[in-house]
Amino acid sequence: MAIQRMDNVGIVVDDLPAAIAFFLELGLELEGEASVGGPGVDRLVGLDGVQADLAVVRTPDGHGRLELTKFHTPPATTAEPNAPVNTFGIRRIMFAVEDIEDVIARLRAHGAELVGELEQYEDSYRLCYVRGPGGILVALAEELG
Numbered sequence: 001m002a003i004q005r006m007d008n009v010g011i012v013v014d015d016l017p018a019a020i021a022f023f024l025e026l027g028l029e030l031e032g033e034a035s036v037g038g039p040g041v042d043r044l045v046g047l048d049g050v051q052a053d054l055a056v057v058r059t060p061d062g063h064g065r066l067e068l069t070k071f072h073t074p075p076a077t078t079a080e081p082n083a084p085v086n087t088f089g090i091r092r093i094m095f096a097v098e099d100i101e102d103v104i105a106r107l108r109a110h111g112a113e114l115v116g117e118l119e120q121y122e123d124s125y126r127l128c129y130v131r132g133p134g135g136i137l138v139a140l141a142e143e144l145g
Helices: 016-026 039-045 100-108
Strands: 009-012 029-037 051-058 065-073 093-096 119-121 125-131 137-143
Touching: 016 029, 016 051, 016 065, 016 100, 100 125, 100 137
Parallel strands: 009 065, 093 137
Antiparallel strands: 029 051, 051 065, 119 125, 125 137
C-alpha cells in the first residue's frame, strides 16, 4: 500500500493569529509554530524568496492536522476570497462536534459567520457551514442520538 495516512491539509491565511485562535476555539490543539524560508523551501514550493510563518493544529484525537501558513514573501494571491461551495478546488473542511449551537456561538466570537442555515439531515445529523478568518469555510456536523 502506498499511502499510510493523510498527514495534514494546508491553508494559506492572511492573519495567522486569528486563524490559530479560530481553530483553537473549535477545539483543535496547537502542535507547533515555525518560521520558514531559504533556498530549500523555495525549491520545495516552486517560489522564490519564500518567508512564511506557519502553525500546525491537530484534532484532539491526534489523527487530523491543519497547517496554517502566512506568506510574507512572496505575497499570497487569491482569485476569489469568499468563493462559494461549488467552486472548483478544496472548498471546506468538516469537523464532527458536540453541541453544534454552542460551537457556532463560540466561533462567532472569533468572527465566524453562518453561511446558510443550521439544518437537520433526517434523524442522523445537524449540519452547518461557517466562514472563518480569511474566508475559510468549515462544515460542522453533530451526530444525533
